[in-house]
Amino acid sequence: xxxxxxxxxxxxxxxxxxxxxxxxxxxxxxxxxxxxxxxxxxxxxxxxxxxxxxxxxxxxxxxxxxxxxxxxxxxxxxxxxxxxxxxxxxxxxxxxxxxxxxxxxxxxxxxxxxxxxxxxxxxxxxxxxxxxxxxxxxxxxxxxxx
Numbered sequence: 001x002x003x004x005x006x007x008x009x010x011x012x013x014x015x016x017x018x019x020x021x022x023x024x025x026x027x028x029x030x031x032x033x034x035x036x037x038x039x040x041x042x043x044x045x046x047x048x049x050x051x052x053x054x055x056x057x058x059x060x061x062x063x064x065x066x067x068x069x070x071x072x073x074x075x076x077x078x079x080x081x082x083x084x085x086x087x088x089x090x091x092x093x094x095x096x097x098x099x100x101x102x103x104x105x106x107x108x109x110x111x112x113x114x115x116x117x118x119x120x121x122x123x124x125x126x127x128x129x130x131x132x133x134x135x136x137x138x139x140x141x142x143x144x145x146x
Contacts, residue, residue: 028112032105037063037071039109042080042098046106051084051095072096080105 025036032039040061045052052060058068075081080102084095098106121129 024116028116029109032109037061037067038075041068041071041075042102042106043110043113045081045096045098046103046110049097051097053095057096075102 022036025039029036029039034042041057044057044060054065054068054072057072058065061068063071072081076083076096079099081096082099082102084097
């Protein structure tokens with residue numbers, strides 16, 4: 001396979017995967033009234049009961065701090081997040097955590113995510129799935145550093 005064909009194949013597959021993932025997020029998260037970035041933020045906070053700063057959320061979710069600032073403001077306004085360590089005027093320095101209602105919603109979303117991950121990896125060897133993630137992380141890291 002020529003390098004350009006491999007590039008087209010890789011970039012096409014990544015684009016299709018991204019599109020399919022966004023469509024699935026919209027489909028399964030519609031009932032929660034949240035966008036995919038809200039879901040990502042809440043699921044990361046579900047795994048960090050002590051809270052995370054907006055800077056940490058930005059890095060984990062792969063979006064800029066301005067978008068995280070908007071998202072966390074929306075989630076705070078909906079009563080799904082709380083500030084555990086206020087950062088003063090600069091919110092990205094303080095820590096944010098899920099409220100009780102936020103934790104309940106995030107746990108419900110997490111159950112859907114677990115179900116969908118089980119569906120997409122059904123019939124695949126666990127070692128192959130692990131190898132895929134390991135290789136994909138390496139490729140993404142190299143693309144980021146390129």
